[in-house]
Amino acid sequence: MPELPQPPEPFEPVDVGPWRRRSRRVAYENPWIRIDHDEVVRPDGSPGIYGVIHFSNAAIGVVAVGGDGRILLVGQHRYPLDRYSWELPEGGSPLDEEPEEGARRELAEETGYEAGSIRELFRFSLSNSVSDEIGVIYLATELVEGEAHPEPTEDLTVRWATLDEVLAEIDAGDIHDLMTIAGVSRYAVEARVTR
Amino acid sequence: MPELPQPPEPFEPVDVGPWRRRSRRVAYENPWIRIDHDEVVRPDGSPGIYGVIHFSNAAIGVVAVGGDGRILLVGQHRYPLDRYSWELPEGGSPLDEEPEEGARRELAEETGYEAGSIRELFRFSLSNSVSDEIGVIYLATELVEGEAHPEPTEDLTVRWATLDEVLAEIDAGDIHDLMTIAGVSRYAVEARVTR
Numbered sequence: 001m002p003e004l005p006q007p008p009e010p011f012e013p014v015d016v017g018p019w020r021r022r023s024r025r026v027a028y029e030n031p032w033i034r035i036d037h038d039e040v041v042r043p044d045g046s047p048g049i050y051g052v053i054h055f056s057n058a059a060i061g062v063v064a065v066g067g068d069g070r071i072l073l074v075g076q077h078r079y080p081l082d083r084y085s086w087e088l089p090e091g092g093s094p095l096d097e098e099p100e101e102g103a104r105r106e107l108a109e110e111t112g113y114e115a116g117s118i119r120e121l122f123r124f125s126l127s128n129s130v131s132d133e134i135g136v137i138y139l140a141t142e143l144v145e146g147e148a149h150p151e152p153t154e155d156l157t158v159r160w161a162t163l164d165e166v167l168a169e170i171d172a173g174d175i176h177d178l179m180t181i182a183g184v185s186r187y188a189v190e191a192r193v194t195r
Numbered sequence: 196m197p198e199l200p201q202p203p204e205p206f207e208p209v210d211v212g213p214w215r216r217r218s219r220r221v222a223y224e225n226p227w228i229r230i231d232h233d234e235v236v237r238p239d240g241s242p243g244i245y246g247v248i249h250f251s252n253a254a255i256g257v258v259a260v261g262g263d264g265r266i267l268l269v270g271q272h273r274y275p276l277d278r279y280s281w282e283l284p285e286g287g288s289p290l291d292e293e294p295e296e297g298a299r300r301e302l303a304e305e306t307g308y309e310a311g312s313i314r315e316l317f318r319f320s321l322s323n324s325v326s327d328e329i330g331v332i333y334l335a336t337e338l339v340e341g342e343a344h345p346e347p348t349e350d351l352t353v354r355w356a357t358l359d360e361v362l363a364e365i366d367a368g369d370i371h372d373l374m375t376i377a378g379v380s381r382y383a384v385e386a387r388v389t390r
Contacts, residue, residue, distance in 0.1 A: 017272030017279070018350045027223040028230050030246045033325055035223050035230055040274070043350035051225045052275045053248060059322070077212030078323040079235070080247045084212070085323060092324075122365050124373040127254070127321050127328060128273040128280060129287075130228055134371075155213045155238035167384065170317050176329075178319040182377035188384045189362065 018043035019050075032056055032092070052132065057092030059126060059135030060102045061179040063187045064089060064113060066143055070160040071184065073175075074110050077155065086159075086169070087177040088137075088184070103138040109149050111158050116142025121186055126178070137183040163188055213238035214245075227251055227287070247327065252287030254321060254330030255297045256374040258382045259284060259308060261338055265355040266379065268370075269305050272350065281354075281364070282372040283332075283379070298333040304344050306353050311337025316381055321373070332378040358383055 011023045020041040028035040034054040042048045064072040075086045089110045093102025100118060108114055118140045126133040150156050161169075166184050169175040206218045215236040223230040229249040237243045259267040270281045284305045288297025295313060303309055313335045321328040345351050356364070361379050364370040 016274050016277050019272070019274050028232070028246065030232075030244060033246055033248070037223070037225075043272075049225060050274055051223065051228055053228070077214070077238075078320070079211050079214050079245055080325060080327045081320055081323050081329075082211050083320075083323075085320070090324075122376060123368045123371055124376055125273070125276055125278075125280070125371045126373050127326070128276050128278075128372055129285075130275060131322070132275045133322060134276075135373075170381070173318045176318055176320045177323060178321050178330075178373055178377055181317060181319055182373055182380060185377060185380035185384055186365070189380055 053130055055133040057094055058099055060093045060099055060106055061088040061090045061137045061183050062103050062107045062140050063183045064140040064143055070162050071166055072111055073159050073161050075157040085177050086175050087180045099136045110156055112146045112148035113143040114146055115140035116144055248325055250328040252289055253294055255288045255294055255301055256283040256285045256332045256378050257298050257302045257335050258378045259335040265357050266361055267306055268354050268356050270352040280372050281370050282375045294331045305351055307341045307343035308338040309341055310335035311339055
């Protein structure tokens with residue numbers, strides 16, 4: 001049966017910094033993202049719309065460094081880009097989870113390695129002009145080898161690369177995932193490694 | 196009048212790497228993003244859905260370095276996060292535009308500075324598990340001061356910061372925009388600057 005038009009729900013306008021949200025409706029939702037379509041007043045006072053992508057999970061990435069200084073990379077075909085991508089071990093961590101737990105889990109699931117030592121490198125926001133996605137990059141060391149258990153949606157390959165190899169692949173455009181570029185580059189600065 | 200149920204359009208299934216797209220419908224669209232809701236077969240053969248965020252523009256960021264080595268930052272309140280954010284000069288470049296043109300335009304509009312010299316640092320993909328957003332980070336030097344012309348949606352503040360200041364603000368979580376973290380860190384490695 002066709003869905004009947006619904007009366008607008010009452011909405012209390014709210015200030016968002018120099019913006020004002022006049023209305024909000026959910027335009028799309030799945031287990032990973034939700035699109036909120038807002039009517040807004042822009043900083044200059046003019047009317048506008050804003051489609052906000054809300055993420056159910058925080059993005060977690062792990063710069064996992066072996067005893068020889070090489071870095072663990074995970075390769076997979078990324079469906080939205082229709083392109084292969086070599087990346088840090090990455091995954092989603094529910095917003096109510098301690099992200100370090102998510103980092104240890106994703107590292108172990110995707111690569112089989114347990115982190116003997118793990119610490120936060122930095123927190124970040126992604127595509128913040130249209131989304132509220134946030135995340136954390138960790139540095140994992142003292143790795144202990146185990147067995148990988150990827151999710152059924154994942155068709156993964158794991159390899160080791162030196163820092164110089166990763167930086168060269170970034171420069172060549174072969175490594176393009178921004179979490180990977182940011183995590184490895186920030187780690188490279190910290191490690192006082194220069195090229 | 197209520198919208199009537201529509202017959203499904205014929206759709207030729209298509210392989211996307213190890214995935215298979217069985218159907219696609221547009222679930223949401225505005226001038227900046229479109230959500231395609233796909234029915235898929237996952238790499239392990241199980242059925243699933245995929246909500247893909249398509250971006251109308253490439254994301255452009257500019258590491259603009261002054262004669263004294265300081266970096267230009269632009270501050271604004273980011274509506275989706277409801278949070279203030281200090282970032283590289285950034286903006287969207289239509290996919291059919293030469294991104295360097297977009298970089299020069301955004302730098303000049305947001306900060307007033309013209310780049311005497313500009314070159315690509317790296318290309319990237321953002322949130323590639325759910326979106327097809329891509330972008331380019333540029334390095335601009337030999338800056339010439341002019342007048343800023345921000346868009347009406349932008350309420351911007353411009354400041355200069357040393358590389359050490361930016362890296363410290365990243366570590367403290369005060370600078371969180373991932374394009375900024377990646378661009379500045381990659382530049383820092385290239386500049387052979389260590390902390």
